[in-house]
Amino acid sequence: MALALWLLPQAAAPASGRWVVSVASSLEPALREAAAVWPDAGATGQPLLNAAASGLLLQQIRRGAPADLLLAASPLEIDRLVDDGLADRGSRRAIASNRLVAVAGCDGPTARRLDDLPGAAIDRIAVANVRTAPLGRYTRQALEAAGLWERLEDRLIFAESARQALDYVARGEAPLGIVYRTDARLLADRLCVAFELPPELHDPVVYEGVVLRDATRPAEARAFLDWLTTDGGRAVLARHGFLPPP
Amino acid sequence: MSRLEAEIVVERRSERGGEFRLEAAIAGDGITVVCGPSGAGKSTLLLALVGGLRPRSGRIALDGRPLFDAGRGVDLPTRRRRIGMVFQEAALFPHLDALRNVGFGIRGRERPARARAWLARVGAADLAHRLPSELSGGERQRIALARALAAEPRALLLDEPFSALDSASRAALGDLLVELQSASGIPFLHVTHDLGEALRLGTRLVLLERGAVVQSGIPAEVIARPASLAAARAVGTENVLSGAVLRHSAELGCSEVDLGGTVVQTCTLDLPPGARVTLGLRAEEVLIALGPLGASSARNVLEGRVETLVEVGTGVEARVATPVPLRALLTPGSVRELGLEPGTTVRLVIKASAFRRLA
Amino acid sequence: MTVLPALRLSLLVAFSATLLVAAAGGLAGWILARRRFPGRDVAAALLSVPLVLPPTVTGYYLLVLLGRRGWIGAPLQSLAGWSIPFTWAACVVAAAVMAFPLMMRAARAAFEQIDPRHELAAASLGHGPLSILFRVLVPLARRGLTVGLVLAFARALGEFGATLLLAGNIPGRTQTLPLAVYEAVATGEDRTALVLALCLTLVSVAVMLVAERLGRSR
Numbered sequence: 001m002a003l004a005l006w007l008l009p010q011a012a013a014p015a016s017g018r019w020v021v022s023v024a025s026s027l028e029p030a031l032r033e034a035a036a037v038w039p040d041a042g043a044t045g046q047p048l049l050n051a052a053a054s055g056l057l058l059q060q061i062r063r064g065a066p067a068d069l070l071l072a073a074s075p076l077e078i079d080r081l082v083d084d085g086l087a088d089r090g091s092r093r094a095i096a097s098n099r100l101v102a103v104a105g106c107d108g109p110t111a112r113r114l115d116d117l118p119g120a121a122i123d124r125i126a127v128a129n130v131r132t133a134p135l136g137r138y139t140r141q142a143l144e145a146a147g148l149w150e151r152l153e154d155r156l157i158f159a160e161s162a163r164q165a166l167d168y169v170a171r172g173e174a175p176l177g178i179v180y181r182t183d184a185r186l187l188a189d190r191l192c193v194a195f196e197l198p199p200e201l202h203d204p205v206v207y208e209g210v211v212l213r214d215a216t217r218p219a220e221a222r223a224f225l226d227w228l229t230t231d232g233g234r235a236v237l238a239r240h241g242f243l244p245p246p
Numbered sequence: 247m248s249r250l251e252a253e254i255v256v257e258r259r260s261e262r263g264g265e266f267r268l269e270a271a272i273a274g275d276g277i278t279v280v281c282g283p284s285g286a287g288k289s290t291l292l293l294a295l296v297g298g299l300r301p302r303s304g305r306i307a308l309d310g311r312p313l314f315d316a317g318r319g320v321d322l323p324t325r326r327r328r329i330g331m332v333f334q335e336a337a338l339f340p341h342l343d344a345l346r347n348v349g350f351g352i353r354g355r356e357r358p359a360r361a362r363a364w365l366a367r368v369g370a371a372d373l374a375h376r377l378p379s380e381l382s383g384g385e386r387q388r389i390a391l392a393r394a395l396a397a398e399p400r401a402l403l404l405d406e407p408f409s410a411l412d413s414a415s416r417a418a419l420g421d422l423l424v425e426l427q428s429a430s431g432i433p434f435l436h437v438t439h440d441l442g443e444a445l446r447l448g449t450r451l452v453l454l455e456r457g458a459v460v461q462s463g464i465p466a467e468v469i470a471r472p473a474s475l476a477a478a479r480a481v482g483t484e485n486v487l488s489g490a491v492l493r494h495s496a497e498l499g500c501s502e503v504d505l506g507g508t509v510v511q512t513c514t515l516d517l518p519p520g521a522r523v524t525l526g527l528r529a530e531e532v533l534i535a536l537g538p539l540g541a542s543s544a545r546n547v548l549e550g551r552v553e554t555l556v557e558v559g560t561g562v563e564a565r566v567a568t569p570v571p572l573r574a575l576l577t578p579g580s581v582r583e584l585g586l587e588p589g590t591t592v593r594l595v596i597k598a599s600a601f602r603r604l605a
Numbered sequence: 606m607t608v609l610p611a612l613r614l615s616l617l618v619a620f621s622a623t624l625l626v627a628a629a630g631g632l633a634g635w636i637l638a639r640r641r642f643p644g645r646d647v648a649a650a651l652l653s654v655p656l657v658l659p660p661t662v663t664g665y666y667l668l669v670l671l672g673r674r675g676w677i678g679a680p681l682q683s684l685a686g687w688s689i690p691f692t693w694a695a696c697v698v699a700a701a702v703m704a705f706p707l708m709m710r711a712a713r714a715a716f717e718q719i720d721p722r723h724e725l726a727a728a729s730l731g732h733g734p735l736s737i738l739f740r741v742l743v744p745l746a747r748r749g750l751t752v753g754l755v756l757a758f759a760r761a762l763g764e765f766g767a768t769l770l771l772a773g774n775i776p777g778r779t780q781t782l783p784l785a786v787y788e789a790v791a792t793g794e795d796r797t798a799l800v801l802a803l804c805l806t807l808v809s810v811a812v813m814l815v816a817e818r819l820g821r822s823r
Contacts, residue, residue, distance in 0.1 A: 056791050124691065129774065131792045157691045157773050172673040173690055298725050324728035331729045337722040341744045350740075351730030397730045 019217040020066060021047045021224070022057040024073040026098070026135065026162045026180045027207060030240035031071065034233060040223055047224065053161045055132035061086060061212060068215035069225060071095070071207060073180075074134035078208045088218070091211035094245035095228045096237045098205040099181040100138055100197040103166070109175045110194045114142070114201075117176075118151045126168040126177035129158045134205070135165075139178045142201035166191070180205070182241040206245055250329075250401045250433045254304030254314070256287075256294050266290050266457035276449025277427050277434040279465065281441060286454040288437040292403045295435070296331050297324035308400050330394035332404045336386035338378040344389045345374040351397025364392040368422060384415035388422070395426060402427075404436045408443065420447050441469065445524060453477050466524060484563070484573045485527035487601075491517045500545060500598055508570040511545040512601040525601045529563055532574035533595035536584055545598040548572070552590045555581065566594055607797060610777050611785040612804055614693065615762060618781055622700035622761040626708045627754055629701075634712025634753075635738060649713075656706040660766025664699060667771045671698065695772035696779050700761035707760055708753040715749025716742055755816035759809060782808075 023031050028051040035046045047068070050057070054072040058080060061067055070087070072078055075094075081087040104110040109121045117125070130136035136158070143149040159165035162179050169177035170187050176194065184193050199205075209228065211221045227233045234244060256266040266287045280288055293299040295306060297313070300321060306314040308329065313322045330351075338347045349361035365371050368388040378386055387407055394402055404423075408416045424447060427434045436447060444451050444465050451465035461468050461477040468477070469486040489505040494514060501515040503523060510525075517523055539547055550568035557563075562581050564574045572594060576586075586592070637649055655663045671678040671689045681687050689695050719742060727737045743750065765783040772779035774788060782805045789798035 059791055059793050062793060129788075131788065156775075158775050160769075160774065171668075173668075173688075296725065296729055324725065325731050325733055327729070328731075329729060331726060333722050333726070337720065337726055339723060339727075339741060339745075350727070350732075353731070393726075393730070399729070 018045060019047050019068040019215070019220055020050055021069045021071060021221075022050045022052075022061065022065070022067040023071045024054045024057070024134070024207065025051045026073055026183055027051075027071055027096070027242075029186070030182070030237050030242060033240070034228060034236045035224075037232075037236060038224060038227060039232070040220075040227065042220075047220075053129065053133035053135075055129075055134070064214075066214065066216070067212055068217055068221040069209060069211055071209040071225075072134070073098070073205065073207055074137070074203070075206055075208050076134065076137075078210050081210060081212070086213050087210040088213060088222075089210075091222050091225060092208060093210075093225050093229050094206050094208045095225070095233070096207040096242040097245050098207070098242060099199060100135070100142060100178055100202065100205070101181045101184050102176055102178050102194040102197065103169055103184045103187075103191045104176045104194045105169065105172065106190070106192040108172075110192075111176065113195055114146050114148060114197060117148060120176075122175045123155060124157050124174035124176075125152060125155050126159055126165040126174035126179075127156050128162050128165050128179075129160055133161055135162045135178075135180060138202040138205055141203060142178075142197050145201040185241050204246055207242070248309055248400055248432045250295070250306075250308050250435070252295060252304070252306045254294055254301035254306060256290055256299060256301045266294075268294075268454075268459055277424065277436050277447050278450045278452060279444040279448035280435060280437045280452045280454060281439060281444050282454030284439060287457040288439075288454055289405055290457075291454070292331070292405050292435070292437060295401075296329050296403055297322065297327050328398075328400045330397060330399035330402045332387070332390045332394050332402065332407045334406045335383070335410055336378070336390040336407075338386055338389055338393070340378050343375045343377050344370065344381070347378070347389055348392045348396050350393060361392075361396060364396040365389070368392045368426075382415075383411050384419060387411065387415075387419055391419075391422070391426065395430065399432065401433045401435065402430075404434065406438055407436075409438065409440070416443070423447060445469065469524070484529035484575070485525075485532075487525045487527065487570065487572075489523060489525065491515060491519050491521045491523055493519050498545075503601075505570045508548060508568045508572075510548070510596070510601060511598050512603075513598050515603060523603060525603060527572065527596070527601055529573040529575040531596065531600040532572060534564065534566075534574050534576060534580070534584065534586070535593045535595055536590075537593075539593060539595065542595065543597070544595045546594070546596040548594045548596070550592060550594060552586055552588050552592060554588060555586060566592060568594060607776060607780070607785050607789070608800055608804060611780055611782045611801065612808075614696070614778075614780065615782040615805075616808070618693065618696040618700055619758055619762040621697045622704055622764075623754060623758045625697070625701045626704045626757045626761070630705050630708025630753065630757065631712045631743075631750065633705075633709045634714075635716055635742065637709070638713045638716035652709055653706040655703050655767075660703060660764070661770055663702060664767030664770030667699060667702060667767060671695070671771065690771055691773045691775065691779060693772070693779055696764075696768050696781055699767040699771045700764040703764050703767055704757035704760040708757040711749055711753025711756060712746070715746035715753070718749065719745050751816070751819050755812060755819075758812055762805070762808065762812070 021031065028049060031049055050067065054074060054077045057070060057072065058077040061070060061081060070081065078092060082089050111117050111120045111122060127139045128136035130140050140149060143152060157168065157174055159168055162183050165177045166179050166183050166187060168174045170190055184191060209225045211218055211225065215221050252268055254268055268291055280291065282288055290299065294301050301314065303316040305312065312320045313327050314320060344365065345361050348364050349357045352360050362374065365374055368391055370385060370388045373381060373385055408419055420443065438444060448465045450462060451468045452462040453460045453468060466488060487505050489503040492502040492504050492509065494501045499514055500511045503510055503512055503525065512525065515523060548568045550566040553565045553567050555562055555564050562576050562578055564576060564586065565571050566574060574594060633652060637645060668690060669675055673679060673682050673688055678688060689698060723741055724737055727741050763783055768781060769784060774780055774784045782801055786798055786801045789801055
């Protein structure tokens with residue numbers, strides 16, 4: 001399995017001079033558009049995107065997966081890389097922030113607030129894997145802060161990423177899921193936002209990026225990351241529902 | 247008394263193709279032997295009777311009870327037919343000892359006791375706890391007989407059960423078989439390609455050739471008077487002759503046998519004078535000569551008249567009345583050279599050793 | 606500590622799945638071996654599909670079938686209130702589906718080896734098909750069936766892809782040893798990963814030893 005973890009980006013290793021961005025899965029659709037419209041794509045062209053839960057991406061990089069830029073859904077992963085000397089401290093930037101929402105099928109059982117959850121006819125709640133996805137961490141923080149974690153623990157089903165949690169709700173496996181607000185937009189035709197989780201219950205969801213020490217194209221990576229913090233980049237991110245970084 | 251009747255048409259699965267037609271009524275007053283060359287359909291017949299093969303049409307009934315009736319859609323599965331079977335190499339269950347094998351078809355509380363009784367009946371009481379792999383061929387067949395009969399079938403089929411055994415075992419088991427049949431009173435159908443067995447064991451003989459019954463009747467008669475060329479082929483020997491021993495001559499090293507009008511000399515037979523004997527003589531061992539013969543080593547020179555000349559394959563079979571009819575096989579060339587025709591008087595020249603004792 | 610719960614769950618799942626598969630696979634192998642029937646080859650091929658499909662694809666099909674909107678899952682949910690995904694039963698289902706073709710094929714081969722006269726003899730002695738199966742065919746096919754069982758157990762123990770999709774990766778509830786290894790690596794816990802991997806290896810070796818012993822003494 002470790003093999004599978006870092007073989008993937010290996011396969012994407014630029015033979016033709018393309019470079020790799022490892023991106024948190026919740027950020028991927030926005031990044032795809034950003035990479036396409038980035039005006040300075042120039043000679044090297046667009047980067048290849050490698051999307052997964054941020055924790056997984058961290059482990060891949062630690063094990064030597066070739067990537068030039070990491071965009072994670074929390075500062076924690078970036079901290080670890082910087083502390084291990086695997087990333088260029090100076091290139092670190094915050095690019096966006098997000099909120100947690102609860103989504104449900106539009107005509108199924110639902111709830112209005114977090115406190116409603118224990119009583120509701122919601123027998124399963126899809127959340128992201130607490131140990132590998134920042135979304136999972138944030139969810140746990142929020143539930144613990146609201147004093148609901150222990151009561152709801154048995155009903156939680158853990159998805160490997162935000163996208164998978166969303167899929168579980170869309171499929172009807174869980175009536176309710178806790179995902180990023182940006183994710184909820186993806187299946188807006190099938191799922192409805194039940195409520196937004198009060199942001200003070202969890203650490204702020206801040207997306208940060210950093211250029212990696214073993215990048216093959218550090219200059220392009222840095223340029224792209226910086227562009228994401230400009231108006232041009234922010235506009236793209238905003239179009240996908242992301243909020244500016246605090 | 248039990249009766250097994252069958253009139254069926256079966257698709258033949260072997261390369262020879264075509265159909266297999268059988269009409270037979272087998273009574274329980276003795277052993278019916280089914281004989282024929284390989285490929286004649288003997289195993290096909292047994293499989294159809296026991297329910298391992300479905301005939302295309304026809305009827306099989308046991309004691310009047312239909313086991314199979316194509317017209318009425320009756321096809322009893324094997325387990326309901328109450329027909330037992332003994333195979334060529336016993337086919338005992340290798341993972342069960344003799345006692346358990348025999349008990350396999352017995353129901354009820356006294357199963358071990360009844361199984362033991364059957365083992366004793368076939369003379370295998372001391373083999374009760376041996377596995378089939380530890381038994382000789384003859385011992386295995388005894389167990390197989392016990393196993394089949396212990397289930398109290400209403401008919402028993404035997405598919406060349408003795409062909410893999412040595413002649414001493416064959417004889418002993420043959421006697422056992424006759425004894426078991428008369429004690430049980432159920433029809434026994436015994437398939438073999440060995441004519442000697444047919445004569446020794448059978449009260450009736452059914453000849454099969456190429457998927458059809460060519461003759462049936464009392465074994466000695468069927469063999470002695472094959473009604474057709476096909477029957478004769480099935481029988482395998484063209485001349486099968488019944489007679490009585492007249493006397494022996496130590497100085498000549500011969501015995502004289504009266505075939506009912508014709509006396510022949512054969513190699514010394516170990517039989518008392520007056521005993522009945524069945525001899526086989528192959529047509530190709532009979533020479534034909536015209537006119538008197540000079541001295542020769544042949545003990546038999548018989549005068550007779552040609553009755554018929556029939557083409558058989560690449561040769562010609564001449565039937566000569568001596569007065570007992572004997573067949574000789576000749577080449578067409580010889581027939582021409584000798585100018586043979588029905589009515590021609592000829593001499594048959596036969597060595598004493600050409601007569602083989604069949605029974 | 607993730608090791609003990611994962612070990613317990615894995616053993617429970619592997620044994621349960623093997624039991625299921627022993628019956629289902631043995632029966633299927635028997636039916637396929639008995640006689641020709643129209644569509645036999647197609648049936649055999651379809652039943653062997655989990656052997657050749659990537660486990661995640663099989664897991665996907667199972668999720669679609671057994672999920673709350675699935676053809677089987679929906680009636681199950683509305684009639685009995687049960688839902689299989691994300692429960693330990695899902696682990697068993699995933700493992701059993703993946704292991705089934707191994708047992709089926711081994712059973713079929715083992716039954717086909719048996720001299721057909723034994724079946725005929727047993728029938729002529731008055732036994733019906735099931736009695737013949739258990740009293741004659743299974744004992745005679747012992748060796749092949751044992752091989753099939755061992756293969757099935759090993760496959761069930763190591764099942765990952767379909768399990769991940771159908772049962773999820775819920776620690777204490779559906780996190781089997783292989784899933785636990787995956788997560789330990791994914792979170793950088795190398796020591797735990799090593800312990801888990803050794804656990805799996807030990808159990809697998811033990812199973813193979815038992816198989817050798819069984820294969821020999823019979």
